[in-house]
Amino acid sequence: MSITNPSSTVPTQIWPAAFAERYRAAGHWRGETFGAWLRERADAHPDAIAVIGGEQRWTYAELDRRASALAAGFLQSGLQRGDRVLVHLPNIPDFIGVVMGLFRAGLIPVYALPAHRITEIEHFARGSAARAYVAAAAHAGFDYRALAAELRGRCPTVEQVWISGDAGEFAALEALYATDGGAVPATASQGSDVAFLQISGGSTGLSKLIPRTHDDYIYTLRESARICGLGPASVFLGALPIAHNFPMSSPGFLGTLYAGGRVVLSPSPDPESAFALIEREGVTVTSLVPPLLLQWLDLAPATSRDLGSLRTIQVGGAKLSTEIARRVRPVLGATLQQVFGMAEGLVNYTRLDDPDELIIRTQGRPISPDDEILILDDDGKPVAPGQAGHLLTRGPYTIRAYHDNPSANARSFTEDGYYRTGDVVRMTPEGYLEVQGRAGDHINRAGEKISAEEIEDHLLSHPQVFDAAVVSVPDEYLGERSCAFIIPKGDRPRPADLKKWIRGRGIADFKVPDQIVFVTRFASTAALKISRKALRADLRAQLLARQAAEQPPAPQVSR
Ligand code: AMP
Ligand code: DBH
DSSP states (O other): OOOOOOGOOOOOOOHHHHHHHHHHHHHOOOOOOHHHHHHHHHHHHHTEEEEETTTOOOOOOOOHHHHHHHHHHHTTTOOOTEEEEEEESSHHHHHHHHHHHHHHHHHHHEOOTOOOOHHHHHHHHHHHHHEEEEEESSSEEEHHHHHHHHHHHOOTTTOOEESSSSTTEEEHHHTTTSSTTOOOOSSSOTTTTEEEEEEOOOOOSSSSSSEEHHHHHHHHHHHHHHHTTTOTTTTEESOOTSSSSSHHHHHHHHHHHTTTOOOEEEESSHHHHHHHHHHHOOEEEEEEOOOHHHHHHHHGGOOOOOOOOOEEEEEEEEEEOOOHHHEEEEEEEEOEEEEEETTTTTEEEEOOSSSSHOOOOOEEEEEEETEEEEEOTTTTOOTTTTEEEEEEOOOTTTOOOTTTHHHHHHBBTTTTTTTTEEEEEEETTTTTEEEEEEEEEEEEEEEEEEEEEHHHHHHSSSSSSSEEEEEEEETTTTTTEEEEEEESSOOOOOOHHHHHHHHTOOOOOOOOOOOEOOOOOSSOOGGGGGGGHHHHHHHHHHHHHHHHTTTSSSSSSSO
16 A cells, blocks of 8 residues: 655655856845745834724834744644645735735745636635635625635545635634734745645646745846835735735735835726725725726826825736727826736736837846847747747746646746747847737737636536637737637537526636637548647638628627
């Protein structure tokens, strides 16, 4: 009988020794840890406000005390250093309390988005062998306690559940804050340990888990805070869900805390909630995706709120059009900063003092002088300067491997350790990147990445679906929306019923196809003989051609 050692599944992230030495010698990796720097900030300015959300205002001393209390409480419950804990919280102070508590205990948060549902959560729980789940009682009309109950039924390895708010049958997070954390050391970790698992947007199939170390992530926080000019006087508004890598770390709430600034959490990204908080708290910087920026630009001229404190509006997650980019300063009175990043690592910023044209037209340049960039043609050869090609990268904060996923690792990384981003970019003479598009088959819907394959798999399990192909379609507001082409089996299902059914599979709402088009067959060539990729490209082209010709798109289209 074989006995599995639970510690063997503790995630790792390892760079070749020569690279690690170089990154340490350059001062990028300093052996700092999340638990320790929070203690340093709390010792240096205990009474400065760290986190504001709802009616709560926590000073650095309070956040530090809460982190220690939770660390002690988590460990007393039986969790052990290196265990994984699913964090499924909206933008509330408990999000920050919980992750800081986990860091301090040497436990590994696995970040889920509030929009994720049982199917995704089960996938993350299994993939990370999580032993605990922390969620809010309810948010945006969804009861996470019901999800917790279902998760426990499906994944017995999830032994502990803590709920922020009315805990019902589960343990209350609030009670853990009462644990005596006095004896807990500032950190249980080393710089090279994995600090957390971030979630990939998922280009093929289900999301992958991304192990990031203290050393590599703290390097991005330090440099991002510097590039974005953050300091103790900065007030960052978390409007996007802060589990996203962008508002988490570029510089996001973690970069703001690292710089000793103040984090204000908005429960919703809508302009009304955000504008009220900007006025009340004197917000200086925030991060948005392009569709949200568009809403802000539309509503700002008419608002009665004073937005005068805003200095920087960061926009990323999806391509920003130059026309919209141009409106930022005149309408919001703030400097635009474009941010092109990925949870796997590489982050590019336009710099605050760059000429307007660079800020408006490009997605910035890398954080680090040690970020290595390759732009290759389809045959893997470098393109001529200024030409578009596939972006590959490696560097001091770009991962070398996903967690426990050999097939994804074989696809996504070259033998010499470059990450294939899947993005098509060109480099300007100034060394800035312009994102041209994606080589892969995912849909970037308002910054949320959706894998075509994942949704096709759901559709294919419907009894009246013979075959399905999901493609992205340009959308004026969302950037891209999803369209599912379906060959029905027998009676054609109603599009509304199909969408409802997909929703019932327990997946995030943003993954439900926006549009459904029924077709009798896919291509004149036998569908099986052409690759899914070619098929999707073909269907997308047909749809766009039909739309351009302003003919009725196809029999039975529903949005
Ligand atoms: P994820 O894998 O979910 O972390 O998403 C990262 C991907 O989002 C990148 O590889 C790009 O495809 C896309 N992305 C992020 N920021 C930008 C941006 N500023 N412009 C265009 N695409 C972006
Ligand atoms: O889209 C992203 O994942 C992203 C965008 C901007 C990101 O991870 C980041 C900055 O760090």
